[in-house]
Amino acid sequence: MARNRTRSLLTLSLAGLCLSSLLPLNARAADPTPNKGAQVYCFMRSNGNNHNVSWEASYALIKRQKSGMFKTSPEHAAVMITEAVVNDPGSYPECGRYLGDLFAPKKSSASSSTQSSTSTSPSYGEQRYSY
Numbered sequence: 499m500a501r502n503r504t505r506s507l508l509t510l511s512l513a514g515l516c517l518s519s520l521l522p523l524n525a526r527a528a529d530p531t532p533n534k535g536a537q538v539y540c541f542m543r544s545n546g547n548n549h550n551v552s553w554e555a556s557y558a559l560i561k562r563q564k565s566g567m568f569k570t571s572p573e574h575a576a577v578m579i580t581e582a583v584v585n586d587p588g589s590y591p592e593c594g595r596y597l598g599d600l601f602a603p604k605k606s607s608a609s610s611s612t613q614s615s616t617s618t619s620p621s622y623g624e625q626r627y628s629y
Contacts, residue, residue: 533589535560535575536582539600540593549599576600 535556542552560575570578580597583590 531560531563532578532582533586534563536579536590536593539579540583540590540596543596544592549596552596553600 538559539552539556542555543549556579557572557575560578561569564570579600583593583597587594
């Protein structure tokens, strides 16, 4: 009887540990990843890099730093960078002017010549963060 109780307690403990590892990192502790992504993006932009290069570097860092089963989507990463800059603007001087580029529609010269001038909404393939 005592052996079954020990076995049940051990099983429940292991199940709890497994389930807690599936929780998002920010639910367990403060996550420094958005700050790192914002630092990379703002540093690169303030040193003359364009949006695409800065975005790719910061998004790659955010994706690789994220623990858990699921990776961060591009839309969420852009929001994370924006929140980090807005929450602590003193740490990211002059970066506020670059945040709009995270949400601006992607410019495409090849598709603009084939699209009609009456179309105002971008197609699925022209969305900045399409998969």
